[in-house]
Amino acid sequence: MVVYIYSMRILSLILLVILLSCKNDANENSTVAADLQKESNIELDLTVYDFEGLKPYLKTMTDSVYVVNFWATWCAPCIKEMPYFEAINKKYKNKGVKVTLVSLDFPRKYESHLKPFIKKNKLTSEVVVLNDPDSNSWIPEINPDWSGAIPATLIFSKDNRAFYEQPFTFEELEAELLKFIN
Amino acid sequence: MNILKGSLTIVAVVVLSAFTSVSNGYKVGDMATDFSLENVDGTMVSLSDYTSAKGFIVIFTSNVCPYAISYEDRILALNRKYAPQGYPIIAIMPNNTALQPGDSMEAMQLKAKKKAYTFPYLIDQGQKIYPQYGATKTPHVFVLQKTIAGNQVKYIGAIDDNYQDETAVKTKYVENAVEALLSGKSIEQTETRAIGCSIKY
Numbered sequence: 489m490v491v492y493i494y495s496m497r498i499l500s501l502i503l504l505v506i507l508l509s510c511k512n513d514a515n516e517n518s519t520v521a522a523d524l525q526k527e528s529n530i531e532l533d534l535t536v537y538d539f540e541g542l543k544p545y546l547k548t549m550t551d552s553v554y555v556v557n558f559w560a561t562w563c564a565p566c567i568k569e570m571p572y573f574e575a576i577n578k579k580y581k582n583k584g585v586k587v588t589l590v591s592l593d594f595p596r597k598y599e600s601h602l603k604p605f606i607k608k609n610k611l612t613s614e615v616v617v618l619n620d621p622d623s624n625s626w627i628p629e630i631n632p633d634w635s636g637a638i639p640a641t642l643i644f645s646k647d648n649r650a651f652y653e654q655p656f657t658f659e660e661l662e663a664e665l666l667k668f669i670n
Numbered sequence: 671m672n673i674l675k676g677s678l679t680i681v682a683v684v685v686l687s688a689f690t691s692v693s694n695g696y697k698v699g700d701m702a703t704d705f706s707l708e709n710v711d712g713t714m715v716s717l718s719d720y721t722s723a724k725g726f727i728v729i730f731t732s733n734v735c736p737y738a739i740s741y742e743d744r745i746l747a748l749n750r751k752y753a754p755q756g757y758p759i760i761a762i763m764p765n766n767t768a769l770q771p772g773d774s775m776e777a778m779q780l781k782a783k784k785k786a787y788t789f790p791y792l793i794d795q796g797q798k799i800y801p802q803y804g805a806t807k808t809p810h811v812f813v814l815q816k817t818i819a820g821n822q823v824k825y826i827g828a829i830d831d832n833y834q835d836e837t838a839v840k841t842k843y844v845e846n847a848v849e850a851l852l853s854g855k856s857i858e859q860t861e862t863r864a865i866g867c868s869i870k871y
Contacts, residue, residue: 562736564770565868592865594736594834621832622840627863636828637807637868653806655868 532603536595536617539626545588545616546630548646552584553668555661556642558618558630560592561601565655566639570609572658576665577613585665587613592638595619643668695804698860701820702728702812705799707762707792710775710782715790717760717814717821724756725815725824725851727844730764730794730805733781734772735867738808740833742785745809748829748844749789757813757848759789764800764808767793769870797871807866813847824851827862 548554557573559566570589577587589611593602598617606615620626627636631651634640641652641661645668652664696702704717717726727748731738749759765773775793782791794800803812804826813825825847830839843862850857 560736563867564870621834621838623833623865624828624831624843624862627865634863635806635810636863636865638865639868 532607534598534603534615534617536598536619538620539618539629542590542616542618542620545590546642546644548644550646552586553580553643553645553665555585555587555665556590556644557587558590558592558638558640558642560638561597561605562593563638569639569655569657569661570611572656572661574609574611574613575658576661579662580665580669583669585669589613589615591615591617593617694801695806696802696812696823696826698823698826700823702814702823703799703802704821705792707799708775708795709790709792710779710787715760715792720758722756723758723816725813725848726760726821727752727757727848728760728762728803728812728814729829730762730800730803730808730810730812730869732763732765732770732773732808732867733777734770735808737833737864737866741809741829744829744836746785746788751845752848753789755848755852757851761787761789761791762794762799763791764794764797764805765870766797773870800869805869807868809864809866811844813844813851815851825857825860827859828864831862833864 545554545556555573555576557566557569559570561567573587573589576585581587591602602617605611623636627634630642631640631653634651634653637653639655641654641656643650643652643664648668650664650667656664702717706714706716709715717723720726729745731741731745733739745759745761753759763773763778767774771777778791778793781787803810805812809829811825811827811829812823814821815824816822825844827843829844830836830842832839841859843859846859847857
């Protein structure tokens, strides 16, 4: 298992520089800058796995239902459907449903794109990162029918499993989830 | 009895169509369609234009997809190596440009100029071709071999096994496939999978 931890400090520094270089209302800016500094001081650590490390997220022996979404910040349809996964997480987390968002962003985008995205959208679902470039070796293990296009989503319980190589609306996602709950 | 037969037929049709909708597109061994698509230089390009080719490396690719960008230099290298040996690259941009303006013809022309593409970079205007091939993402490769019966699909999938780092590549799937075809051997891996940007339609 490979786990890297990336720190948020560089980004907060960049944000601060950008904000300080703004020349609008000085008072307002300093408040915003202070707020942002406070916010970005909260460390955001990414958990990065190779496929072996991700495997425990892909099966269960418990009574929970797992929704695993494969996405990346550069993938427009993934970003569009992200709020629906977040909504499912909020609505069903007390009913034994766990949402995991598996980012496929490139390592060089972790600081510049992925971490800011997670913070900006205040994602409440668990975000993990899969970095395993030999995707031919693991795509069929996630599902034999997956061509490799994202977004893609896996829903499973200990008895059932379904895979979707498609974007969802909230209603579609909830309808699929309910098949596992009822 | 007739009613039963009838409903069984309906069930059979429904089941079959459910199956076919899953397995759209070409399988290895199928004959690939030719096309006439607009190139970045304004000309129309068809596979049949290449009278002396032995086959083709057809790549569905795009301007803005990070995976496609990652492979630009490797696609150029493939064309440098295999166009002289009879397997030229034919790149096709399959996305709906209304949904992805970064893949417009103008943007494609800029990309082709900037990267000095030595192969045609075609637009799948009307998005009629990529569904026939069964391309789902960019980049998505189809290696074709010219036969008397037509252009036969010999390999479907990824270019190699590392989109991030060319120097860490262990297996060059497309090169291996073309080399096998050139030397009359059977291709070891005829289908591979890779993460890619879903085609916007």
